[in-house]
Every structure is written in C-alpha cells, then in structure tokens.
Amino acid sequence: MLLDAWRVVFVWVGAQSRREERELAERTALEYLATDPAGRGADTPVVRVRQAGEPPTFTGFFGAWDDALWESEPDWEAVRRSVATDNRGVRQVLAASSAQPLPTYPLAALNVREPDRLPADVDPAVKERHLAPEEFQQVFGMTPEAFGALPAWKRQQLKKQVGLF
The missing domain is CATH 1.10.950.10 (Villin headpiece domain)
Known part of the structure; x- marks a missing residue:
C-alpha cells in the first residue's frame, strides 16, 4: 500500500508479501512520484514501512491505529469483517453496479x-x-x-x- 503524505511517500509492506511484491511496490512509488502532476519527484523520499514495525511518523496519519491489530486479526478477510462490524452505522448507499x-x-x-x-x-x-x-x-x-x-x-x-x- 502507498501512503502519499506529500513530503514523503510511504510504502507499507505486509508481513506475508513476497520479495518481488516489495520491490515492485517501491518501483511503483518512484513511478508515482515521477508522474506526479504537482512536479514532485526525485527529492521526495520513499520510505518502506514493514507490518508490525510502523513508526509514529506513519501511524500518526491514522487516528485509530491499533498496533495489536494483526495479533487479533490474522488475515485481511478477518480485518474486513471486523471493520464492517465496528462500523455498522456506515453502509454503502449506491452499489457501483447499480x-x-x-x-x-x-x-x-x-x-x-x-x-x-x-x-x-x-x-x-x-x-x-x-x-x-x-x-x-x-x-x-x-x-x-x-x-x-x-x-x-x-x-x-x-x-x-x-x-x-
């Protein structure tokens, strides 16, 4: 996942990602900056952040960051279900297909x-x-x-x- 924080672009790497995925994500971040219409580029740092080792400079962009999330929710599907349960007041009004x-x-x-x-x-x-x-x-x-x-x-x-x- 990429997080564009304007002065820095973070590449968040999941614990189960493969080496080629990590390398490709970093290249994608560099290409993203190279094609940025705002003109950012070579001087904007790209920082790789590993799952379970996220620094405060990264987690600070997420108000409800939970360092223990991956201990209680072992995979993405479990996280998706948990988010849906925790946000029962939020629902999609118009499905993309309709x-x-x-x-x-x-x-x-x-x-x-x-x-x-x-x-x-x-x-x-x-x-x-x-x-x-x-x-x-x-x-x-x-x-x-x-x-x-x-x-x-x-x-x-x-x-x-x-x-x-």
Whole structure:
C-alpha cells in the first residue's frame, strides 16, 4: 500500500508479501512520484514501512491505529469483517453496479496526459472506466471485473503500460 503524505511517500509492506511484491511496490512509488502532476519527484523520499514495525511518523496519519491489530486479526478477510462490524452505522448507499453507466470513449480519446484534453466527464484518475467493455478486454486482456479484483499497484502498472495513467 502507498501512503502519499506529500513530503514523503510511504510504502507499507505486509508481513506475508513476497520479495518481488516489495520491490515492485517501491518501483511503483518512484513511478508515482515521477508522474506526479504537482512536479514532485526525485527529492521526495520513499520510505518502506514493514507490518508490525510502523513508526509514529506513519501511524500518526491514522487516528485509530491499533498496533495489536494483526495479533487479533490474522488475515485481511478477518480485518474486513471486523471493520464492517465496528462500523455498522456506515453502509454503502449506491452499489457501483447499480450506478448510471459511464459514457464510453475510444482508447485514443483517453490516452492523453493533459487532463484538460480529456472529455469533460472523464475523471483522469479512472480513465479505464470509460472504455467500452469490448475495448477494455482488448486493451487489458481481461474483463473490467477481473481488472478491479487486482491489487491497486497492479492496476496502476497495467494502466501505465497502455497510457491511461
């Protein structure tokens, strides 16, 4: 996971992550900074933080940080269930699948770096959502649902490969 704290970008690494995932996460953080529209880059530090060894400079960004969380909740699914239980007053009002469909555009119309050159109703952060399902399949080699199930870092990498980041 990446946490952009403006003056520093943290790469949080889970205890069960593989070496290639850790290296890829760090490269993704560097690419993220290199493509930052605000112009940050080489002088912004990227700090790797390991699970269960988070410093106060990292945990301070999370008001309800619990150092013992992973002792009582051994995996992500258990954490997800716990968060849902602890936040019973919060519920999703409109499921993404029931929302109005977004207008679609060809890849060429979305494959621009300057946000002001995009169609007015396109969010530059999620350009891929404006591809027609058939073109999405052709561009990414998978369905939008399969793409959405990928980790965020992997989706970002794929978007960069096709010029949608």
